[in-house]
Amino acid sequence: MEENVKVVETGNNSKHGENRCPQCGASDVTYNINKKKLVCNYCFTEFDAEDVIGIEKNVENLNEEIRGSGTKDINNNVDDIITLKCGGCGAEVVINTKEAVNARCHWCRSILSINSQIENGAVPDVVLPFDLDKKVAEEKIKAFVEKRKFFAHPIFKREFTTNNIMGVFFPYMLIDANCHGSYSGEGGHVARSYEIVVGKDDDGKEKKETVYDIDVFHIERNFDILIDDLSIESSLDKLNKSNKTKTTNIINSIMPFDTDKCVKYNSNYLAGFTSEKRDVNVGDLEEKVYKELKDVTRHSLNADLKYYDSGVKWEKEELDIKGKQWISAYLPVWLYSYQDTKKVLHYVAVNGRTGEVMGSIPMNKKKLFFISLLIDILIFAFIYYFTNGSDNSGFLVFYLFLIVGPIYYHSKSSKYRNKGARHKYETETKNTITNMKKVDDKKRTLRERSSRSLPGANNYKLDGEKVKVKDSK
Ligand SMILES: [Zn+2]
Ligand SMILES: [Zn+2]
Numbered sequence: 055m056e057e058n059v060k061v062v063e064t065g066n067n068s069k070h071g072e073n074r075c076p077q078c079g080a081s082d083v084t085y086n087i088n089k090k091k092l093v094c095n096y097c098f099t100e101f102d103a104e105d106v107i108g109i110e111k112n113v114e115n116l117n118e119e120i121r122g123s124g125t126k127d128i129n130n131n132v133d134d135i136i137t138l139k140c141g142g143c144g145a146e147v148v149i150n151t152k153e154a155v156n157a158r159c160h161w162c163r164s165i166l167s168i169n170s171q172i173e174n175g176a177v178p179d180v181v182l183p184f185d186l187d188k189k190v191a192e193e194k195i196k197a198f199v200e201k202r203k204f205f206a207h208p209i210f211k212r213e214f215t216t217n218n219i220m221g222v223f224f225p226y227m228l229i230d231a232n233c234h235g236s237y238s239g240e241g242g243h244v245a246r247s248y249e250i251v252v253g254k255d256d257d258g259k260e261k262k263e264t265v266y267d268i269d270v271f272h273i274e275r276n277f278d279i280l281i282d283d284l285s286i287e288s289s290l291d292k293l294n295k296s297n298k299t300k301t302t303n304i305i306n307s308i309m310p311f312d313t314d315k316c317v318k319y320n321s322n323y324l325a326g327f328t329s330e331k332r333d334v335n336v337g338d339l340e341e342k343v344y345k346e347l348k349d350v351t352r353h354s355l356n357a358d359l360k361y362y363d364s365g366v367k368w369e370k371e372e373l374d375i376k377g378k379q380w381i382s383a384y385l386p387v388w389l390y391s392y393q394d395t396k397k398v399l400h401y402v403a404v405n406g407r408t409g410e411v412m413g414s415i416p417m418n419k420k421k422l423f424f425i426s427l428l429i430d431i432l433i434f435a436f437i438y439y440f441t442n443g444s445d446n447s448g449f450l451v452f453y454l455f456l457i458v459g460p461i462y463y464h465s466k467s468s469k470y471r472n473k474g475a476r477h478k479y480e481t482e483t484k485n486t487i488t489n490m491k492k493v494d495d496k497k498r499t500l501r502e503r504s505s506r507s508l509p510g511a512n513n514y515k516l517d518g519e520k521v522k523v524k525d526s527k
Contacts, residue, residue, distance in 0.1 A: 062108035064122045064179040064318065064381075065171040072141050073167050073322055075099060081142070081164040084325045085183055092322050103317035106180055109381060113280040116232040116377025122179030124319065124382040125227065127335045129173035134331070138166045151176035153328050155321045167321035175225070175288075175332035178382035180316035183323045184221060184406040191388035191404040192216040194411045198402055202470050207416040210392060221406065223324055223384035224292060224305065225332035227339060228313050229284040231347050232377040237355070238274040241494070242364025242508030245269045250502060265502040268364050274493035279351055279373075282484040283313040285477075286339060286346070288332040288382065293523045295476065300399040301414040308405040308412050309477035311385045315407070319384070329384055336380050338523050346479055346518030348373050353480040354487060356513055365511025392416065415470045422466055430459035480516060 072081035080096035092101040110116050134152045139145075142164035149157045155168040155176060171177040196216055203211060249262045287293050287306065295303040317323075351373055359366055386406025393399050394416035402413030433455045468474070500508075 059119045059121055061121050061123055061126070064106050064108060064124055065177070070136065070138050070169050071166055072164055073169065073320070081166075083165075083322045085323045087184055087187055090183070090185065092320065103183075104320065106316075106318045106381075109179070110230070110377075110379055113230045113232050113282050113377075113379075116230060116379055118377055120377075120379040121336065122379075122381045124171055124177060124179035125336050125380045126171070126173060127337070128175045128333065132172060132174040134174055134176070136168065136172070140164055140166060152331055154324070155329055156325050165325060167325075169321060175382075176329075177321075178225060178319055178332070178384050180228075180381055181223065181319050181323050181384045182311055182313060182316045182386055182407065184327070184386040186388065186404065186406050186409050188219065188221065188388065190409065191406075192219055194404050194409060195219060195388070195390050195402045195413070198411050198413050199415060202415045205417050205422045205466055205470060207394060207418050209395060210416045213392070216390065219388055219390045221327040222387050222389050223327055223329040224387055225288045225330060226285050226383050226385050227288045227336070227343075228316075228381045228383050229281075229286070229343055229347075230379040230381075231281045231284070231375055233279050233281065233347065233351070234277070234374045234376060235279055235351055235355075236274075236276050236370070236372045236374075237368055238272070238370045238493075239366055239368040240497075240508065241271045241273045241359065241362035241366045242268045242500075242511070243271070243361055244363055244506055245499060247506075263504065265504060266364075266506050268500040268503055268506075268508060269496055270498050270500060270508070271362070272493065272495045272497050273359075273362075273366065274491075275355060276489075276491040277487050278489045279354065280486045280488075281347055281350055282486075284343065284346055284350065284479060284483045285309055285311065285313060285383075285385075286343060286479075288334050288339065289330055290333055290523065290525055291330075293334070299397060301401050301471070303474075303476055304401040304412050304414055304472065305387060305389075305403050306477050307472070307475035308387065308403050308408075308410045309479070310482045311405060311407050313383065313385070316381075316383055324384070327386070332382060334523060342518055342521040342523055344373075344375075345521055346483075347375070349480040349516050349518045350483045350485055352513060352515070354485050358487075358490070359513065362508075362513075364506055364508040366513040367508055367510040368512055412472060412475050414472055417467060417470045419467075422463055426459040426463040426466075429462055430456055433458060476519075479518070 074081055075083050075094040077099040078097040082095040083092055086093040136149050138147050140147050140159040143162040145161045147157055147159050147166050158165055245267045247266045250265050251260045252263045253261050255261050292302050388404040390402040400414045404411045
């Protein structure tokens with residue numbers, strides 16, 4: 055671990071076992087989604103959510119590196135299977151912390167919980183309880199699938215049911231950063247556009263082309279930026295968004311969550327749901343996180359760079375991190391999964407807070423192919439009929455229209471697979487820029503450019519996306 059890292063104990067240091075109701079002593083305390091509270095199922099006492107103590111709420115106050123104790127490096131010698139002795143009857147109850155952090159004693163029905171942080175990544179600092187009812191999630195998933203029924207694979211159509219939708223808590227890291235940026239480069243502004251003669255065509259007519267004069271400015275930006283809750287998956291499986299056998303990008307795309315509503319971890323919030331434990335450490339994510347913080351900064355600056363409609367080419371992007379905080383969290387997702395005949399696991403996922411839904415549906419590719427072909431044939435027949443098959447220009451049009459089929463094919467298959475769907479962290483992460491100092495000096499004009507854009511413009515690039523997180527274990 056690095057120097058200057060302050061670890062904040064977020065665990066309540068309570069023992070594994072029953073979380074007993076202080077009123078009546080029952081262990082059956084679960085989260086009630088309608089009341090948005092933990093409720094004792096025996097005496098109906100309601101409990102208010104607890105705040106995490108010790109973590110910094112105000113990003114501006116961060117001037118060191120703080121880490122919640124739930125982000126501690128995973129110790130691979132710690133077994134995922136934990137055996138607890140039931141306090142009710144003395145039976146031994148096994149909890150597989152890979153999938154859940156509580157279990158019901160099969161003898162006396164007491165609920166046993168994993169309460170203190172174990173070094174296998176199963177217990178985070180905070181949890182965001184479900185806000186969206188299962189019924190609502192089912193409706194959303196049904197509606198999503200309904201819109202994609204026509205080309206859906208017949209086996210999928212037959213087998214689709216919302217009965218097996220699951221509530222899952224996935225592991226994430228939430229990162230706050232208090233940074234100072236000093237950026238410099240060039241900005242381009244289209245001063246004018248006009249037509250010039252570029253030669254003559256065969257008939258002696260002048261050929262014209264639109265060109266642009268671009269004013270080039272030297273620009274500097276010095277500023278402070280506070281970035282609040284950059285959220286990143288902390289399981290290798292979900293980080294691998296180009297996975298060929300699972301459509302994990304779907305789960306990524308339903309972010310962001312309202313992470314400011316996270317509460318102190320209490321396993322009772324997770325009772326009745328499954329949870330997937332974290333399997334990556336802070337160190338594994340550091341490079342990706344730094345690049346994503348820079349991406350957020352770059353995109354945030356664009357709001358103030360509208361004048362440079364040709365783009366900005368940053369030559370220096372120095373982002374100094376004055377203070378940073380890492381918190382591990384469980385965030386709620388309603389999930390429908392389906393394995394197709396080619397062994398690809400498809401997901402339809404609903405954000406358990408915002409209700410944002412995204413999915414991938416296995417397709418009947420043959421049907422889509424034939425319908426696309428049919429569209430091309432019909433267009434061919436139509437044009438042939440109206441041109442009597444003789445007019446050359448008609449055939450040019452025909453060749454152009456031949457691409458309608460392939461376009462149709464691609465648009466449909468992308469609607470069903472949603473391969474490009476992703477969380478746009480660069481614009482969806484909360485941030486505030488203050489203390490901005492600017493320099494904008496006009497340097498020169500590029501004349502008669504055939505394109506509007508400044509050569510080398512890079513103010514919309516994304517670097518964090520490209521970082522592959524490796525398995526360090
Ligand atoms: Zn009670
Ligand atoms: Zn028992």
